[in-house]
Structure formats: structure tokens, C-alpha cells
Amino acid sequence: MNESSIIIVTGGTHGIGQACVETLAGQGQRVVFTGRDEAAGQMLEKKCGAIFQQCDVADEDQCHAAVTRAMDLGQGRIAGLVNNAGMSLRAPFEETRTEDWDRIMTVNARSVYLMTRLALPGLRAAKGSVVTTSSVAGLVGQRGLALYTASKATLIGLTQALALEYGSEVRFNAIAPGQIGTRMMQKIMDDPERLAATVATIPAARLAEPREVADVVAWLISDASSFVNGAIIPVDGGETAGIFD
Template identity: 40%
Template sequence: MNKPVVIVTGGSRGIGLAIVETFVAQGHPVVTCGRGARPRELDPCVEWVQADVSRPADARHLVECAEQRFGRVGVLVNNAGVQLEKTVLQTTDAEWDEVMGINARGTFNLCRAALPSLLEEGGSIINLGSISGLAADPAMAVYNASKAFVHGLTRSIAVDHGPKVRCNAVSPGWIMTAMAHDAFATASDPAKAKADALARHPAGRFGQPQDIAETVAWLASDAARFITGQCFVVDGGLTSASPLQPRFF
């Protein structure tokens, strides 16, 4: 039996690249995209499309390329995203447009473009949310809001387009990618901030891109066929603990 065709947005590095590699290892035809040139480390069997997901025309083009190259799309993974470490007062109009354009509108654009193909024979959408969409990280106002949008859109798609299409979100915590390293670098004492964050993880470590990739692949599989409209937190237990620290008791 042929494996479903998979689209992964933002597959050039970090979590996106790990997701692409996981689906390739499972035998899926994979199409991915980014705003730049094709990354050299990308598997030759993966179709690369240069696209900006914030543009509706680019989203449609990406789906059309996938259908022309491999056939009907069966899985969509909305991973493309950018982060901004600013409060509301610090955020410019251009920064709002970029973050909300890629994280929120980009997810919407791809869902809208892919749904006709997914509805033909059934399929699955997995959106990348964040724990920042559940509890606000300081000085990340627009990013937090963009991920809350992703969570809400996920539930709406599951309700409106089931049972043909299942839609779920994965909400990562601290996953050690370039984005996470950049966030720690903004702290007044990056090493102390990183050590404090690590101490708050019951799992005893930060996440790796593969942790998210394997969760995404599972949600796309028949093993998760009764799961839809859910936001899965994958954070090593970070958000399970009280913010009060044991040393005070």
C-alpha cells in the first residue's frame, strides 16, 4: 500500500527538517518549502518548493506542486514559524505582519489550500503550536498570540471537516533548535537562564527536534485514527509543575 503524500512547511532546519526526515524514513513521498534556496542537507528524494506561506498564492502553488509530483496530498504539517522577543509596546507593524503572517495566516493559508485534496479520501493535518500559546512567555506577545490562534484553528478544522480530515496540534516546549538558542541569548545571563529552565523539566533534559517529529508522525498514522481536535503538549513536563520552587518550602 502506498504511503500518503506529506507536505511539511518550513522543512529546511530544526524541527521541520527532523519531521521531513522522519516521514522519509517511513517511506512517505515528502514535499517541503522555505523562503530561501534548497538546503544542501535535504534528502534528494524530497521535493523542495521555494515559497512564503504567508502568501495565499504560494500556499496554493505548494499544494499544486505536491499533487503534480506525487499525487493527492494525505498529510499536511504546518511547521513554518518565526519568533519575536518583544512586548506589545515594542512591536512594530512590520514585525506584527511577519509573525502573524507566517505563524497564523501561513497555517490558515496551507490548511485552506490543502483541504480539498485531503477531503477527497481523508487525511490528517498536524499544526505546530507551542506552550507559549497556552501560557504567555514574557516579552513574546505577538508570538504567544499567533500560537493561540493555531490552537483555535486546529479545533475548528477538526469540528468543521471531520470525519474525513483529522486535525491536531503539537505544542512543543523548549526544543533545542536555533530558535531556542536565540531566545536564551536574549537573557541578561544566558547560562543561568538555561540552567534555571533545565531545572524546571521533570524529564531532566531539553527536547530535541526528533521528539517532536516522532509525535507528529504518530498523529499522522492510523495508530491515532480516533484522535482529532487535540493540542498535545510535548515539553518534558515543564508546564506540569507549579512555578513555586521547592527551596522556598
């Protein structure tokens, strides 16, 4: 990668996003990361030398500001974009509201559309790589997660369509994380029975560490995966491999 190029990570202040920032910066990459938590962003900025840009990905103007800053720092080149920002919602479908649908689709799907469209000129200039965080819930349905599943499945279709449209200039891939030890899983981790039931569905018999997902992201961003395009890669310990006994 060119020395002047930049990698953008959205949702970089916590969980998988934070692990991606730490991993990429630890490899010597220049990283601009976004998040709403200013205190956490500044702390991570000091820790690993990446550049924090406060940004709510539901706000188009803030997305534009984040990409503009990255483009300026990268002299018009963006080597990678990690679309990681997202939210979850667990509720029976009939109890959800229209505003729930709008919010989750805005944060999980519209943000990826915005960031990717805005970053595309810089990505094309650098022949860059885009990695989008979908979910195992985007591959198979999960009870109580209908809206979340719909938003994450959208990202899989978008990734594949963009790989076809721009594959000679920019690579587009997605990961589908399973059960990861992040704050999104905190309620389950705090409940021994629920944790045991969750782990029982994973052939690897444990939750993943965020860094294990970040390692896959870093590989997909790098030239080591130069012929991987349009792929959807589960990072789930075998959770979606098949039907279990």
C-alpha cells in the same frame, strides 16, 4: 496510506520541520517540504529523498504553487499536512510595532489558514491528517512573547474548529512544543546561565531533541492515531503540567 499520496511539511529546512521531513521520509512516506533556504532544502532533498519546494509561506502565490505540486505528485491526494513554518519575536509589548504584529500573524497564522484551505480538497480525498505546530506559548502566556503567544494561540482555536467542521473526513491536531534544541534556542543554548534557568523549569530537566517532536508528528499523521482529532498535545517534558515549587 495510499502509495500515491503525499505529505506536505512547511518550514522543513531547519529544526523541527527538518526532523519531521527526515522522520517521515525514513518511514517510507513521500514528502514534499517547503522552506525559504534553497541551499538547505536541496541538501535535505539529497539526504533523504524528499522533494523540496522553495516557498515563503507569507506569499499566497507560493503557497498555492507548493500545494499544486504536491497535489500533482499525489494524483489529487494529500495524506498529511504538517503546518510547521513559523517565526518568533521576543520584545516588551509596548515596544512592538503594528508591522511586527502583521508579520508574525502572517507567518505563523495566516500561512496555516492558506496551506490548509488550499490542501483541503486533497486531504479530503485521502481522508488525511493535519498537524499544526503551536507552542507552549499558545497554551500559557510568556513574558516578552505577547505577539508570538497570540499567533500560536490562534492555531489552537483554528485546529479545534476545523476538527469539528471536517472531523469525519480529515483529522486536525496540534502539537505544543516546549524548549527544543533548535536554532531558535541558540542564544539560550550558548549562555550557560540562561540554559540552566530554562532547564530548571522543565521537569524532564533537559531540552528536547527535534526528532522527539517529529516522532509525535509522525504518529499524529499516521493511522495509528486514527481516533485522535481536535487534540492539542504538549511536547514539553512537563513544562506546562502545573505550578512548580
